Amino acid sequence: MASSTASCLRALSRHTRVAQRLLTKKSFQTASYSLLARHQSVTNKRVLATRGLKTLDFAGSKEVVYERSDWPLAKLQNYFKNDTLALIGYGSQGHGQGLNARDNGLNVIIGVRKDGESWRQAIEDGWVPGESLFSIEEAIDRGTIIMNLLSDAAQSSTWSHISPLITKGKTLYFSHGFSVVYKDDTKVIPPKDVDVILVAPKGSGRTVRTLFKEGRGINSSVAVFQDVTGKAMEKAVAIGVAIGSGYMYETTFEKEVFSDLTGERGVLAAAIQGLFCAQYKVLRANGHSPSEAFNETVEEATQSLYPLIGEKGMDYMFNACSTTARRGALDWAPIFEATNRPVFEKLYESVKNGTETRKALEFNGRATYREDLAKELKEIDEQEIWRVGKVVRSLRPDYTPEH
Ligand SMILES: NC(=O)C1=CN([C@@H]2O[C@H](COP(=O)(O)OP(=O)(O)OC[C@H]3O[C@@H](n4cnc5c(N)ncnc54)[C@H](OP(=O)(O)O)[C@@H]3O)[C@@H](O)[C@H]2O)C=CC1
Ligand SMILES: CC[C@](O)(C(C)=O)C(=O)O
Ligand SMILES: [Mg+2]
Numbered sequence: 252m253a254s255s256t257a258s259c260l261r262a263l264s265r266h267t268r269v270a271q272r273l274l275t276k277k278s279f280q281t282a283s284y285s286l287l288a289r290h291q292s293v294t295n296k297r298v299l300a301t302r303g304l305k306t307l308d309f310a311g312s313k314e315v316v317y318e319r320s321d322w323p324l325a326k327l328q329n330y331f332k333n334d335t336l337a338l339i340g341y342g343s344q345g346h347g348q349g350l351n352a353r354d355n356g357l358n359v360i361i362g363v364r365k366d367g368e369s370w371r372q373a374i375e376d377g378w379v380p381g382e383s384l385f386s387i388e389e390a391i392d393r394g395t396i397i398m399n400l401l402s403d404a405a406q407s408s409t410w411s412h413i414s415p416l417i418t419k420g421k422t423l424y425f426s427h428g429f430s431v432v433y434k435d436d437t438k439v440i441p442p443k444d445v446d447v448i449l450v451a452p453k454g455s456g457r458t459v460r461t462l463f464k465e466g467r468g469i470n471s472s473v474a475v476f477q478d479v480t481g482k483a484m485e486k487a488v489a490i491g492v493a494i495g496s497g498y499m500y501e502t503t504f505e506k507e508v509f510s511d512l513t514g515e516r517g518v519l520a521a522a523i524q525g526l527f528c529a530q531y532k533v534l535r536a537n538g539h540s541p542s543e544a545f546n547e548t549v550e551e552a553t554q555s556l557y558p559l560i561g562e563k564g565m566d567y568m569f570n571a572c573s574t575t576a577r578r579g580a581l582d583w584a585p586i587f588e589a590t591n592r593p594v595f596e597k598l599y600e601s602v603k604n605g606t607e608t609r610k611a612l613e614f615n616g617r618a619t620y621r622e623d624l625a626k627e628l629k630e631i632d633e634q635e636i637w638r639v640g641k642v643v644r645s646l647r648p649d650y651t652p653e654h
């Protein structure tokens with residue numbers, strides 16, 4: 252234990268020196284603070300619990316996990332010293348993953364349509380045309396690891412054009428199993444002579460960035476579709492760390508896309524909007540004020556109770572409520588489960604048989620996809636429940652005006 256403690260302290264001082272060096276470079280400043288925190292906490296963890304064991308028991312199922320602590324910054328930088336990460340597409344994930352990998356000291360370039368919205372945003376984030384910002388084709392040409400973060404629809408529509416550029420020796424990376432799994436619809440069939448890997452952050456690209464800046468990490472899944480070099484999984488895990496993952500669990504491309512499309516069409520986004528609206532409307536129809544209906548539906552959920560679930564689980568949240576609430580929650584939870592399970596079965600089938608994929612490809616493949624989505628999202632924003640939400644949020648003592 253004494254020698255392991257001494258080696259951890261040596262590691263800490265090494266990592267601290269690396270981070271301090273980075274502090275002298277302005278573009279690395281924000282991340283460097285989080286790196287200092289990150290290596291401090293990693294080293295502390297090693298001293299307290301020399302685990303090293305990567306197969307964990309998840310409620311009776313054994314799963315392999317990969318942790319950031321196995322990839323200190325110096326090791327990560329050395330691993331990618333001869334690589335250029337060419338990140339194609341600069342939406343939510345392009346922004347988060349690109350900036351994190353750059354702040355981790357890796358050689359990252361961006362490839363997007365010239366003079367589009369992403370081009371503008373990339374410049375705003377400090378990517379420089381001709382130096383670190385290129386057309387899609389030029390970025391692929393310059394890159395060794397091609398990170399395809401175009402929209403899923405654009406991955407399909409651009410494929411015939413960009414696939415000849417993904418030559419032997421390069422690596423093809425995705426953050427979703429979508430393009431490769433639904434190949435009959437997307438026509439994305441990777442070249443046979445490149446590694447094809449996936450790291451799928453389980454959260455928005457915006458959170459990928461904010462968690463990294465806080466010295467924390469997003470959970471991601473990791474998978475290999477094609478292993479030409481024999482090193483594909485190791486490379487995927489290393490990229491996962493580079494883009495800001497805290498820990499990664501293993502999956503396949505198919506399992507990733509089936510679960511992801513189900514999750515976002517279910518509890519993560521669609522189901523929660525449906526549930527909120529249903530309860531809000533019943534309260535309003537029974538004479539409750541907008542204030543009361545919103546507070547009992549959304550504000551209390553997001554500001555008080557859901558964070559408790561995130562902190563310590565559902566029973567902890569139930570226990571933090573009155574015994575009256577606990578009785579009612581215990582009685583009604585199985586009713587909601589039984590009522591909703593058939594909806595989730597239907598949803599899963601629609602994902603598995605490709606219906607959801609074809610809809611996404613058709614809709615987001617339109618030239619007007621941004622405006623079309625914005626129009627429907629505006630309709631949600633204009634629903635009474637969310638108009639009330641704006642007023643309620645403005646009454647929070649720590650409110651800062653929304654734009
Ligand atoms: N959003 C998220 O948080 C998550 C996303 N993912 C996955 O990551 C990948 C990227 O998603 P996300 O970051 O949300 O990006 P978006 O789906 O918002 O796609 C945006 C990017 O696609 C480009 N694009 C769209 N149409 C075209 C086209 N016809 N030709 C060229 N470029 C085009 C846009 O460029 P332009 O501005 O020029 O239109 C922009 O750079 C997807 O596979 C997604 O499923 C995974 C986990 C979470
Ligand atoms: C929940 C939506 C998501 O799957 C995500 C942020 O993980 C997405 O595709 O954006
Ligand atoms: Mg997702």
Ligand SMILES: [Mg+2]
Pocket residue numbers: 511512515
């Ligand atoms: Mg998704």
